Amino acid sequence: MLSDVFFVFWLVTELNSATNINNHFYLRCFYFKPTMNAYLFLTTVIGITLHLCQAFLNDSICFKEVGCFSKEGPFSKHRPINVLPDSPEEIQTQFFLFTRSNRLEPQILKFNDKEFLKKSNFVASKDTKFIIHGYRSSGQKTWTKQLTSELLKHGDYNVIVVDWSPGARSLYPKAASNTRVVGAEVSLLINLMIDLMGAMSQKMHLIGHSLGAHVSGYAGKRLNKLGRITGLDPAGPYFEKTDSVVRLDRADALFVDVIHTDTGGLLDFAIGIQQPIGHLDVYANGGQYQPGCPISKIPGSIIKGISHLLDHLGKEMKHTFLCSHRRAQVFFIESVNSGCPFHTYPCQNYSQLEKANCLARHDMGRLGFHSDKASGRGVHMLKTFADAPYCGYHYRLNITGLSNIMGKIFVTLKGTKGETQVTNVVGKRSRLLAHNIPFASLFLVHKDIGELESVSVSYVKTKKILGFIFSSDWTLGSLNIFSGETHKMYRFSVKNAVIKAKTSRTFKVMD
Incomplete structure (x- = not known):
């Protein structure tokens, strides 16, 4: 999933002297003796260089229907490699509708085609749940199928899986930028549902993992009174400490709940965002790493990360890097139909939670699907088990x-x-x-x-x-x-x- 981002971290240090002063592009020469496949190394460097060239040649770009996008202003900060997004034709976003009438075989929707929506099983009076994947993922992953099944088991919803996998499989800087286009497409589809079918934005719930959380945020910024956004360990790189217009923010929906499972610093190779960005931010087990997952990613990154570009991750390495990040998915899936409440408690740090100093507070929250039904808001924590069922x-x-x-x-x-x-x-x-x-x-x-x-x-x-x-x-x-x-x-x-x-x-x- 993050096969490029860790290599990019290294490459940025080498390309750090490539400046954008006066819109000129300078690339200093550097020496590197690659131990990986020379072809992969060369194509990766060329690819990043082309992206950098594009970034310096253009400040903005416009696409039919979805609008214009600039890399200036707040989008120029905290992004070592700042690029513009791909076109909708390159990203190839697809919308798959599942209902209780078609649980297994999806119906295709398009944000710019009324007939697809009219002929579908979409019912405007029902709540609608969007599921949006993250970097190097797709709408065909096991977790999206499991969540779709659990949601339809729980209620008679419209469930829409957003698949933007061609745009998500670019180098990380490009994929991060592509989220803006996908968010615009999601908002256009919701507006079509409102204008054509009489749906209500308050009945829309966007559930996004990693970069998908920020896709949800961009969609919410374009809509009026979007009901809810759930961020499943929103991506940190290129979004941490940015302006609220760049990332998912509590202003993007009437209720924004966030599950943090993989936070930390650069040396932790943390994938999730650390700062609180929602009405309710739940830091599961403190948020830095999850029980049952590897505590440290550094040894693995040194041994295999650079030498193999992390582009051919084996199961063991994927588990090392992605275990805590993916735990937000399984927490949310379990929460939908679990009899266990996933109660959370207002805590500022994990040591307070371990000493049970937070439990006496009555403003409890809930992690996951039912968090909107509890009164707790702000920064919350809870403890979970290392294996499923995780709730206790x-x-x-x-x-x-x-x-x-x-x-x-x-x-x-x-x-x-x-x-x-x-x-x-x-x-x-x-x-x-x-x-x-x-x-x-x-x-x-x-x-x-x-x-x-x-x-x-x-x-x-x-x-x-x-x-x-x-x-x-x-x-x-x-x-x-x-x-x-x-x-x-x-x-x-x-x-x-x-x-x-x-x-x-x-x-x-x-x-």
């Missing part, structure tokens, strides 16, 4: 001991609706819990257990060399558990209760 129910454990221990603590919750799995509440490493020092931890359980009735607690002593100085038994001082979903506190009478190592002890909720 949040609990905060507060506990103190009357003895010094080092190891792991496990709890099992039992409620009116069932019992949870055994859960490690201290993380992968053993923790030191000192005498009378409070310990707080956020943990997840997979199912709704109703009203909490009891908790079982066990302690496993560390096996490290210095473990002998810590007690094998643990004397408790206090214990309470707070539910992040119901905001109810459960207290337990545990003072002076002793938990023997590797032995579970159950305590009932105090009346």
Whole structure:
């Protein structure tokens, strides 16, 4: 998906002295001993050079129906290689309509053809969902098919998959610029639906991943009172810290919700945008990387990224670079019909969330499809599991001991609706819990257990060399558990209760 962007990052450092002063183009010579295929290297350099030449020769470009586009003003900032978009004929955007009457075989729509729309299964009174892919992707990917299926399972919607794959498979600077044309085409199709069929812009919901999120933003800027835009980890390169007219922004729809799953700096090779840009910005698991995905992309980029241009990514390398970025897709897909609410909490940083300092706030939000139904707005966070199903129910454990221990603590919750799995509440490493020092931890359980009735607690002593100085038994001082979903506190009478190592002890909720 990002086979060119990381090479572009490197090439920009070499072409950084290519200036646009007085609209002249200078390209300095540089030495590079390529270890990759010489043909690929040469064609890539030539391609970028041609794009650069075009950028310096033209300041704007106009196309029939979709209008004119300039690379000046706010579009000239934070873009090392600033180019104009391709024509609609080159981008070849296609619109595929799915409804409950044609779940598997799409009907083709065109933004400039009334007859296609009239003959289709489009019903103006129904809500319409647009699905828009990102860089080097297409409308035929598994995630677009899964989301289409889940949406039609949930409601009787018009679902339109936007496929702009020819324009998305250009070099990244060009693809980023092409989003402007695609956004204009989406807006023209929506206006056709309004003028010809009597549809309402408030019933339109655009769901865009990566560059597709910014396509949605450009469409929203051209429309009056667009209902909703969901940005699934909107692309960061060429959009981070730009003016609001360049990227997706909260002003682009009545409600803009954003899921951040791959944020960070340049050395992190982060793909998603870091800044909050919506009415609700959910930073899942802190937003920087997702559980179950590789933490660092740097080693892989050094070893294989430059030497192979990342143009022939294997499954392992794709997983390394794209796992966290794609997690926004699966979160949203799961949220459509999940019984789990994907509750989010107003947190400014992930350490606050890990310590469960945000759960007591009542202005909860929701990640994904149902986020418009919750009151929470602003910057929110939540914790998820590393594997599907990702959604969980949040609990905060507060506990103190009357003895010094080092190891792991496990709890099992039992409620009116069932019992949870055994859960490690201290993380992968053993923790030191000192005498009378409070310990707080956020943990997840997979199912709704109703009203909490009891908790079982066990302690496993560390096996490290210095473990002998810590007690094998643990004397408790206090214990309470707070539910992040119901905001109810459960207290337990545990003072002076002793938990023997590797032995579970159950305590009932105090009346």
